[in-house]
Amino acid sequence: MSDEQGPITGIVTPTRVEYTFTPGSASQRFLRAIAQKRLVGQQCPSCSKVYVPPRGACPRCGVPTKKEVEVSDKGTVVTFSVVRVPSQNIQLELPYVAAHIVLDGADIAFQALIQGCPADEVRMGMRVQAVWVPDDELGPTFENIRWFEPIDEPDVPYEQWKEHA
Ligand SMILES: [Zn+2]
Structure with missing residues (x-):
């Protein structure tokens, strides 16, 4: 078999990846609120920063954020x-x-x-x-x-x- 066109070095093909996201409690509360057109974050008890969407903890202070704040x-x-x-x-x-x-x-x-x-x-x-x-x-x-x-x-x-x- 001849190889006049040279080797195939790559192809383009469509791909698709689906994810199932399981939200934690902070994300669940955020998602329930946004379904009512409300944006609810959480405030850090140490530095007072408000995170929206909340992740349940302050990345700066490393402490849980429980106080909810509507923005x-x-x-x-x-x-x-x-x-x-x-x-x-x-x-x-x-x-x-x-x-x-x-x-x-x-x-x-x-x-x-x-x-x-x-x-x-x-x-x-x-x-x-x-x-x-x-x-x-x-x-x-x-x-x-x-x-x-x-x-x-x-x-x-x-x-x-x-x-x-
Ligand atoms: Zn903080």
Whole structure:
């Protein structure tokens, strides 16, 4: 057999991996609350930081966090990236923005999509608010928040969120 085309060194094939996530008690409480359009974190008894979503312990102090704190669905963009590469899982018009947002009342950022303005208008310090799915689609999932959109509030000065950047 001839080998005129050379050796095959690689192939492209679709793959799919499914996970079953078993939440701990802190995550369960968070997921039950988000099903009611409430964002509930936990506050560290030692350093007072509020974690959303909660993990049941403070990563800085190493102590359990039991006190629950409800935070706003408004927040501040602390960093972001403009996505120009299509993804099978995200059917948004390119380019779109993935941002780290610190919710009002929380001390840790989480990643979310930004819509409602051109990608080149997104900036650090910009004020945003969650856009929720319709009430009849709510469930115990972060997917209840479709994305965040800009709101008509002044940008937050760097000094107030620099530790999250
Ligand atoms: Zn702490």
